[in-house]
Amino acid sequence: MELLSTLRSFKFSIFIHIFVSYSCYRPTDSGAVALTQATIDTVLATNELVFINFYAEWCKFSSLLAPIFEEAADKVSAEFPTAGQVVMGKVDCDKENSIATRFHVTKYPTLKVIRNGQPAKREYRGQRSVEAFFNFVKKQLEDPIKEFKELSDLKTLDTKKRIIIGFFDQKDCPEYNTFRRVATNLKDDCQFHVGFGKGNNEKHHLLKEVVQRLKNDGSTVAQMHPPGQPIIVFRPDVALSNERDETFNGSLLSYDEMNVWMTEKCVPLVREITFENAEELTEEGLPFLILFHKPGDDETIKKFKDVVLRDLIHEKQNINFLTADGERFAHPLHHLGKGQDDLPLIAIDSFRHMYLFKDIRNMDVPNKLQQFIQDLYSGKLHREFHHGPDPEDIPALESKVGPPTTPPESTFKKLGPSKNRYTLLRDEL
Secondary structure (H helix, E strand, O other): OHHHHHHHHHHHHHHHHHHHHHHHOOOOOOOOEEOOOOOHHHHHHOOOEEEEEEEOOOOHHHHHHHHHHHHHHHHHHHHOOOOOOEEEEEEEOOOOHHHHHHOOOOOEOEEEEEEOOEEOOOOOOOOOOHHHHHHHHHHHOOOOEEEOOOHHHHOOOOOOOOEEEEEEOOOOOHHHHHHHHHHHHOOOOOEEEEEEOOOHHHHHHHHHHHHHHHOOOOOOOOOOOOOOOOEEEEEOOOOOOOOOOEEOOOOOOOHHHHHHHHHHHHOOOEEEOOOOOHHHHHHOOOOEEEEEEOOOOHHHHHHHHHHHHHHOHHHOOOOEEEEEEOOOOHHHHHHOOOOHHHOOEEEEEOOOEEEEOOOHHHOOOOOHHHHHHHHHHHOHHHHHHHHOOOHHHHHHHHOOOOOOOOOOEOOHHHHOOOOOEOOOOOOOO
């Protein structure tokens, strides 16, 4: 009997030891978490943010980065110990080739961000230091949604930003939780604001006022929701486009529905290229149709966006439609033989050569830009680059002033990432 009691006590002690060990275990307690095919889905599904270092043992740059990333993981774990909040992980791409293939990793080390189980569009391309990694994670975990208390708080909204505004009875509700998760994924593309009503009638009154304020040149919100129901409103970058306000008409409990709708609204058909996102856009592998404009030339930007939406929306899988500040991107203009006085102008960068649209005044002539793109597909632009204008075009060209365009080599391809390893950019290891 005494022996049985001793065995029971021993078993209970083992159980307590295992339970305490498991309860206190944090995967980021000691460096980055090694992710495998067997564990990665669970980690992605149970954490708001997962920051992954995809590496190869034989890669020099991976070896240099490893201790920095490990130290940063320890610092992140100490600052954010709550389970389910953040994990810094690592994937040995030689051992876990299927994971590397799944996340389209072909260069090492590649640093990717997964939010709420969904890969972010942008890889991490910032400075590679412990402090930089820590600050990046900290920023990613910041609440992307700004709460407004009064209608006057919305008076200062940036008219050059795309904005999503949510209205909910209270913060502690499943609809707002879905809204917050999607907003976290799109924080780099949109601004998010939220208001909480003390009562249905009060919120409905506030909604009417906000909708009225968000109207731009006669635009209207598509559907008014009755009091007691949450509502999400999209306001476009009204200073730069002629798009209209819209409300979300899907299920506010469906993450997938809301994510698809908000992504469509937050990521416009025509995007602005900057030095910060140029590598990312280049990596998409699509030719660029670029409007180079003077700073502040909002009307030309609006006109270009209208033409693209009207005539070229069917080309969105084949072409990246972009606007570029002509002052910031003076180098490509120089290669085109153009300067600030020649702005605005339109060009195609095929990543082999750059081709100039002959006369921007014809931008909104039906099918003119479409024909420009078709001439790229058919090889006509490339043919003319090497051999001069096609014979059938010579009479038309001779009637115009000045020689035919001689396109230079692509300049934007130089901003693209290396095919074999991660581009170090401005923070060489």
